[in-house]
Amino acid sequence: MSDGARAAWSKRGCGDLHRREPGKHKHRKCERPLSLQPSKPVLVHPGSKRCVMSGADVEVYLSQVHDGSVSSGFRALYEERLLLDVTLLIEEHHFQAHKALLATQSDYFRVMFTADMRERDQDKIHMKGLTAAGFGHILRFMYYGSLELSMPTVQEILQAAMYVQLTEVVEFCCSFLLAKICLENCAEVMRLLEDFSVGVEGVQEQLDNFLVENFVPLMGRPDFLSYLSLERLQAYLNSDALSRYPEIELYEAVQTWLRHDRRRWRHTDTIVQSIRFCLMTPANIFEKVKTSEFYRYSRQLRQEVDLALSYFHDVNQQPLVETRSNRIRSVRPQTAVFRGMIGHSMVNSKILLLQRPKVWWELEGPQVPLRPDCLAIVNNFAFLLGGEELGPDGEFHASSKVYRYDPRQNSWLRMADMSVPRSEFAVGVIGKFIYAVAGRTRDETFYSTERYDITEDRWEFVDPYPVNKYGHEGTVLSGKLYITGGITSSSTSKQVCVFDPGREAGGGGGGSSGGSDAHRTRAGRGSLLPGTHTSCWENKSKMNYARCFHKMISHNGKLYVFGGVCVILRASFESQGCPSTEVYDPETDEWTILASMPIGRSGHGVAVLDRQIMVLGGLCYNGHYSDSILTFDPDENKWKEDEYPRMPCKLDGLQVCSLHFPEYVLEHVRRCS
Structure with a gap:
């Protein structure tokens, strides 16, 4: 130790202690217990954090500025050109740096300077495969943490970052390119990211989203047509996400790609298999497909x-056809509401859609043709059946009409009427049949059951329901139609009855014909199908609560029942609300009571969305119509309110379902106030 240093050490009171002989230390006796001694104030630096270790009289101080001081220290050494111990030679340029800093910033340099490589002990290292301009930006980033990016320089910087495995700079370059991507440079950006095999998470997804969103305009650019390979084109055409453009525009884009290079014509047979011609219109086929040169060229x-x-x-067969060519391009379904009643007035209006981000829209186009009582979904086609319609006398009457809605073209089609008018009945879809069970008119209640053959566009009677009933609910589960609740001649019912079409002799039969047969089947037991010897109906365990005008939906192999009304048919026609919720397990044939709705209601709609069950609108028990939406979580057995915005109007008797719509149809919507 130098004299100056020793003098300084002595002045701090430590020198004498250091020179004392062993055994000469003086120990001062404590005059009071340690716990009673006054504690001295501890001065803690503002930039530090004290951590007391339990079980020992040791305190650890954590610096809050250490990382910054290390970085600033390296920057100061770099700027003053001190302790530089390596020179990197790139394109005749010399870059001096500190090995320690390079190793901490880059895995590439860490391996170079720590593993058994010849560069570990070299002062000068030649680097090939990157540019001096690009590495200059990288070196500056490693010392200063900032990066300047522009379209002229991003390629060289990305190349250098990939070379030295500087992941953060690679991510910055990708973010910059995705922010700057447009129709003019899309091909260049895609080629750049592909050339360097950038594997940053989310980059390819964002790139694909941009291409899908702008597919048709991009296919009009020669640079993009030159870049787009057959494999990529097929991948995009096979995607359901490519739904913004009508199918005929996608076909015309494919023609442009083929015409761009005559050598591509040999791929025509392959590429046209990715076009969904059934989503076009007949006019599109005749006017734009059959007139093209590729129609003559490609078998x-x-x-x-x-x-x-x-x-x-074959119009009737369309709902049962499931092929690639007629599958609608849509990624997620929309919650669609076919309006019902406002008070006692019929609402003959357009379809309501609840779209993300939780906004109600009204779909432009044809109106809902009637106020339906029942809705059936067959492979994304919606059938509206029966209900009520305004008669010539100005009164509402039960309807036998059936309409089919096609979201592909946003169009309605009138189908064959039911054999008898029905309101307040139930339906279910099993195979190629839609079953309509019981119901009533203004004058009578009946228990007849008929089914609609979708392929033949024809109705026929089948084994009738055991009793006269209306106001019941029906849902199909595991190929069987379950009917719950409703109003019989005596009171509201707890009854649960299941229709099994597998018990029909011969799997079907003819229908009743003639007015007398139809009347007998709707008002009385009627005759069964020819060859039918056993009933297709079977009683199951009753619900815990009697109810009518409720809603039922199948979810995860079980039946959920919501709300409704308990009606006692006496002279006063007393009624009482039933806000309860029940679930039925077909494996055990048991009903379980779940959490009740916050506000009981009847005539509401139900749908499944994001693993939750939505309950929409209806008539509340305080006598007011509702525009609110409740959500039920079956896993947690909990109800929530205000998860979704209120409907644009208060509705009763509405029909709700989930349907897939192509984006070009959803572009024709008007936001509801």
Whole structure:
């Protein structure tokens, strides 16, 4: 130790202690217990944090500025050109740096300077495969933590960052490119990211989203047509996300891609199989597909067109056809509401859609043709059945009408009427049949059951329901139609009855014909189908509560029942609300009571959305119609309110379902006030 240092050490009171001989230390006796001694104030630096270790009289201080001081220290050494111990030679440029800093910033340099590599002990290292301009930005980032990016420089910087494995700079470059991407540079950006095999999470997804959103305009740019390979084009055409443009525009874009290079014509048979011709219109086929040069050139294209024309011709069969060519392009379903009643007035209006982000829209186009009592979904086609309609006398009467809605074209089609008018009945879809069970008119209640053959567009009677009933609810589960509750001749019912079509002899039969047969089947037991010897109906365990005008839905292999009304048919026609919720397990044939709705209601709609069950609108027990939406979580057995915005109007008797719509149809919506 130098004399100056020793003198300084002595002045601090430590020098004498250091020179004392062993055994000469003086120990001062404590005059009071340690706990009673006054504690001295501890001065803690503002930039530090004290951590007391339990079980020992040791205190650890954590610096809050240490990382910054290390970085600033390296920057100061770099700027003053001190302790630089390596020179990197790139394109005749010399970059001096500190090995320690390079190793902490880059895995590439860490391995170079710590593993058994020849560069570990070299002062000068030649680097190839990157540019001096690009590495200059990288070196500055490693010392200063800032990066300047522009379209002229981003390629060289990305190349250098990938070379030295500087992940953060790679992510910055990707974010910059995605923020700057447009129609003019899309091909350049895609080629750049592909050339360097950038594997940053989320980059390819954002790139695909941009391309899908702008697919048709991009296909009009020669640079993009040159870049787009057959494999990529097929991948995009096979995606359901490509739903913003009508199918005929996608076909015309494919034609442009083929015409861009005559050598691509040999891929025509392959690429046309990714076009969904059944989503076009017959006019599109005749005017724009059959007139193109590729129709004469490609045998596969002619076959696809023939299949589409056959699909258009066989209108009744369309809901049962499940092929790639007619599958709608849609990623997620929309909650669709077919309006019912406002008070006692019929609402003959357009379809309401609850779209993300939780906003109500009204779909432009044709109006809902009637106030339906029942809704049936068959492969994304919606059938509206029966209900009430305004008669010539100005009064509401039960209706036998059936309409089919096609979201592909946003169009309605009148189908064959039911054999008898029905209101307050129940329906269910099993196979190619839609079953309509019981119901009533203004004058009578009946228990007849009939089914609609979708392929034949024809109704026929089947085994009738055991009793006269209306106001009941029906849902299909595991190929069987469950009927719950309703009003019989005596009172509101707890009854649960299941229809099993597998018990029909011969699997079906003819229907009743003639007015007398129809009347007998609707008002009395009637005759069964020819060859039917056993009833298709079977009683199951009753619900815990009698109810009518409730709603039932199947979810995860169980039946959920919500709300309704308990009616006692006496002279005064007393009624009482039933806000309870029940679930039925077909495996055990048992009903379990769940949490009741916060506000009981009847005539409401139900739908499943995001693993929750939505209850919409209806008539509340305080006598007011509702526009609110309740959500029920089956896993937690809890109700929530205000998860979704209120409906634009207060509705009763509404029908709700989930349907897939193509984006080009959803563009024709008007936001509801």
